Amino acid sequence: MTVTAGILLFALLGILLVFGVPIALAILLSAMVTISLVIPFDVSIIITAQRLATGVDNFTILAIPLFVLAGIIMNNGGIAFRLINLAKIIVGRLPGSLAHTNVVGNMLFGSISGSSVAAAAAMGKIMTPMEMRQKYSLSYSAATNIASAPAGLLIPPSSMLIVYSLVSGGTSIAALFMAGYIPGILWGLSVMAVAYVYARKHKYPVSEKVSWKDKLFIVFDAIPSLLLIIIVIGGIVAGIFTATEGAAVAVIYALLLSLLYKQLKKEQFKNIFKETIEITGMILLLITASSLFSLVMSYTEIPAGISSALLSISANTIVILLLINLILLVMGTFMDITPAVLIFTPIFFPVVTELGIDPVHFGIIIAFNLCIGNITPPVGSVLFVGTSVANARLESVIKTLVPYFIVLIVMVLAVTFIPQLSLFLPQLFDLM
Known part of the structure; x- marks a missing residue:
């Protein structure tokens, strides 16, 4: 049953994606068809309905729309300009200082907004004209912006790590947040190293x-x-409030700060709430569809089957982690981050658990790999947003991105095989 159900489930998903079906709908339909064929149809309908209702019935999930709202408020509230000015102070005396300013700005703004796409769009709109006036290459400007934008997804607060916490069985969000700092900073520094050369x-x-x-x-x-x-x-790590309460604090703080800067107009609120609803709806649909997908995988023992298959190839932790990294890097080029986290965490989690890998460490491994996929063709959303904002040719930008890809793959291997890069801060703050 495992092999047949697994082939059916992933074949249907692949076919639907090839034909351009939206990914949330493709996940939902493939799961519904598979479960209806392995258990009686009337029972499968009831299970499906219950799972879709309970898939988002979790207090922690409320943090996601709140962080999205906070990020959009900040994106419209004049915060990007102040962070860019600060970034200029930090790296202003390096060769190609505007490019380094872009990187640091993405790390700061991306971590605050929680969106690599928002960071790439905001920084690209501001930095590209400045770089063009100083005769920078357009492809270099766009490539540096694109390559550095996902760093903010690793530096908390991060909705991606919240999603991982949910599907990994409740891994500590505070620990995941602290674990993301060093890998996120290393991402930014590695991009700066290439930009410097x-x-x-x-x-x-x-x-x-x-x-x-x-x-x-x-x-x-x-x-x-x-x-x-x-x-x-600080509030989440200190246990003063939960991630959801922290997200609510972020909304209130961002609103007050934007009003203080006097760059947030009353007319903007309609679009702010509209954008929040659209993004939240998309994420929640993905989560609830993926919860059914995970249930089908669990019912048909697909994760256990994949775990056995991987472990039959080798019992060596290094070999298994290299295989998982390779799969995540390849699949990340075809899938957005949220659905990839939702699908691949339940598949690989039993494998890494059996190998004794810490769930916090594995969360950062998944996040780092999928962030690389966020800037690679054919589906890299940051790649296309960054190219569009800069009005650059995609072919020339991808060519310029190659050295960035190389150093980021080196970094993902470092994060994978040096666990303390992820675990040092959570252990320091006694979160594990």
Whole structure:
């Protein structure tokens, strides 16, 4: 039954995706057809209805729409400009300083907004014209923006890690959040290393010197935005509030800060709530569809079958992790991050559990791999948004991205085989 059900389930999913069916609907239909063929139809209908209703019946899931709302408010509230000014202060004396400013800006804004697409769009719109005035290559400008945007998905708060927590059986969100810091910073530094070599080769300029008076003003102007991370993450780690309560605090803080900056108009709220509803609806539909998909996999023992198959290839942890990384990297090029987390976590979790790999560490492995898929063709949303914002040719941008891909694959191997890169901070704060 396992082999037949697995082939049917994933074959249907693949066929539906090839024909352009939206991924949430494709997941739902493939799961419904499979479960109706392995158990009586009348029973399968009841189970399906119950699962769709209970799939999002979880208090923790409420954190996702709240973090989405907070990110959209910040995206419209003038915070990006202040973070870019701060980034200029940090890396302004490096060759190709505008490109480095873009990277640091993506790390800061992406972590606060929780969206790599929002970060790539916001930073690209601001940085590309500035870089063009200093004769930067358009493909280099776009590639650096695209390659650095997903770093903010690893640096908390991160909706992706919340989703992983849900499907991995309740892995600590606080531990996952702290685990994302070092890998997220390493992502940004590795992109900066490639950008530095490219800038030195093409003799791109450094930014003008900024007086100490202006530096102090820029730093103080950015502090309220940075305090959001400290308040939300600090509160969650300290146990003052849950991730969901922290998300609510983020919304209130972002709203007050945007009103204080006087860049959020009354007319914008309609579009802010509309965008939040659209994104939330998409994510929740994916979660509830994937919960049925996971139930079908569990009922037909697909994860156990895949676990046995992988372990039959080798009992060596290094070999198994290399295989899992390879599968995640390949599948990440075809799937968005949220559905990939929802589908592949239940499949690989039994394998890594048997190998003794910590669930927090594995969460960062999955996140890092799928973030790379977020910037690769054919489905990389950040790739297409970043290219569109810069008005650059896709072919030239992908060519320029190749060195970035290489260093990021090196980084994902480092994160995979050096567990302390992920576990040091959670252990330091006694979250594990």
